Amino acid sequence: MAADPRRPPAEDPISIEEQSRADVYRLLGALLAAAPGEEVLSLVQGMHGYTGGASSPLIEAVGDLKRAAETASVESLGAEYYRLFIGLGRGELVPYASWYLTGYLMETPLAALRQELQRIGIERQAAISEPEDHVAALCEVMGMIICENVLQFDEQKTFFETYIGSWMGRFFADLRQADAAVFYSAVGALGERFMGVETTYFAMPA
Amino acid sequence: MKAKQLPGEARRDFLKGVVAAGGSAVLLTSITQVAQAEHWDAGTPDSSVDSRGYQETPHVRAYYASARS
Numbered sequence: 001m002a003a004d005p006r007r008p009p010a011e012d013p014i015s016i017e018e019q020s021r022a023d024v025y026r027l028l029g030a031l032l033a034a035a036p037g038e039e040v041l042s043l044v045q046g047m048h049g050y051t052g053g054a055s056s057p058l059i060e061a062v063g064d065l066k067r068a069a070e071t072a073s074v075e076s077l078g079a080e081y082y083r084l085f086i087g088l089g090r091g092e093l094v095p096y097a098s099w100y101l102t103g104y105l106m107e108t109p110l111a112a113l114r115q116e117l118q119r120i121g122i123e124r125q126a127a128i129s130e131p132e133d134h135v136a137a138l139c140e141v142m143g144m145i146i147c148e149n150v151l152q153f154d155e156q157k158t159f160f161e162t163y164i165g166s167w168m169g170r171f172f173a174d175l176r177q178a179d180a181a182v183f184y185s186a187v188g189a190l191g192e193r194f195m196g197v198e199t200t201y202f203a204m205p206a
Numbered sequence: 207m208k209a210k211q212l213p214g215e216a217r218r219d220f221l222k223g224v225v226a227a228g229g230s231a232v233l234l235t236s237i238t239q240v241a242q243a244e245h246w247d248a249g250t251p252d253s254s255v256d257s258r259g260y261q262e263t264p265h266v267r268a269y270y271a272s273a274r275s
Contacts, residue, residue, distance in 0.1 A: 017221035
């Protein structure tokens with residue numbers, strides 16, 4: 001995804017807390033867009049910064065992800081990703097908003113999302129062929145919305161509730177429990193807890 | 207007397223407790239930057255693909271294959 005070059009850059013830098021929200025979205029997006037390569041796997045294995053200091057259910061889930069990464073390899077993750085999302089005929093999970101909301105691919109939720117992305121000036125890069133309602137694409141978009149101050153709190157809340165909160169928690173719960181999921185079970189647990197954090201965050205007064 | 211907390215501050219405090227702990231934000235940033243770079247490398251455009259409209263992905267191809275069977 002890319003921001004509309006006509007849109008001026010964000011005037012105010014975001015807080016470290018908002019940056020952290022964006023980073024979790026981007027981490028989830030990156031891990032769900034494709035199986036991690038050597039460099040990403042190595043970085044996830046080295047996330048020791050999360051095991052010290054303050055803790056929370058979300059931070060514990062990041063620690064669990066690190067531990068799952070320690071027993072994984074690029075090859076095992078590639079095979080796991082294939083079984084989960086691609087498969088012979090179909091993967092175990094179908095990671096699209098349209099599927100979760102209507103039971104079909106490329107349905108009205110995708111059309112509505114495309115209109116909204118056009119309105120806020122975010123477009124799919126030519127190199128990316130996944131439809132915009134893929135879980136990884138939506139995580140990446142939300143990370144971009146936060147990082148670049150594309151939408152203020154009220155509009156972010158509407159975007160989250162319409163395109164993310166309406167289905168992504170169910171997807172992450174399915175991912176956590178999927179038969180083929182080992183490393184990705186930890187990704188699902190992290191995503192599930194993060195959706196809970198985001199739901200609480202957006203329920204707070206504007 | 208305790209000063210009334212602004213709504214934005216309450217949200218920030220909430221995030222401080224559950225999302226941002228210590229130097230973790232910086233660490234995650236480096237991971238996500240590398241992860242995105244890997245993803246974009248993998249997504250180098252194929253000149254045989256028409257980029258003007260809908261493109262089938264492995265997920266969509268698999269879905270249609272299962273729907274036909």
